[in-house]
Amino acid sequence: MSTAYDFLKECDSFMVLTVNGDYPAGRPFGIVMEIGDDLYLATNSGNEAHKQLREHKQMQIVAKKSDSRDWIRITGIASEVKDISIKEKMYEECPKLKKHYDSPSAERFLVFKISVENVEIK
Numbered sequence: 001m002s003t004a005y006d007f008l009k010e011c012d013s014f015m016v017l018t019v020n021g022d023y024p025a026g027r028p029f030g031i032v033m034e035i036g037d038d039l040y041l042a043t044n045s046g047n048e049a050h051k052q053l054r055e056h057k058q059m060q061i062v063a064k065k066s067d068s069r070d071w072i073r074i075t076g077i078a079s080e081v082k083d084i085s086i087k088e089k090m091y092e093e094c095p096k097l098k099k100h101y102d103s104p105s106a107e108r109f110l111v112f113k114i115s116v117e118n119v120e121i122k
Contacts, residue, residue: 005039011063011066014030014032015028018052020048027049038114039113039116040090040113042097043111054078061074071122072120072122073120080112086113
């Protein structure tokens with residue numbers, strides 16, 4: 001596993017920052033998966049996050065460990081995942097998703113691949 005993924009897994013939640021018109025928008029996320037060098041985030045079609053990730057693919061993930069001053073900033077490019085096998089993998093690896101979606105093919109269940117461009121850990 002990558003250092004960035006390990007860091008995020010140690011945090012209860014992390015902030016996903018997107019572009020919302022002329023301003024940044026941040027919201028808490030708690031589910032992440034890693035395949036190769038890419039991170040994957042789950043969201044749903046009932047919020048603004050997916051619209052912003054589709055329109056302005058540039059995004060960041062920011063997290064801080066609760067028991068220290070250690071923090072991370074991950075900069076990347078988001079792309080929506082349509083591959084059902086990736087959605088199935090995330091659904092199985094992240095049991096919290098089963099509380100919100102009946103299956104990986106649920107219409108509201110969206111997955112975004114984050115192609116990581118930079119990781120800063122302090």
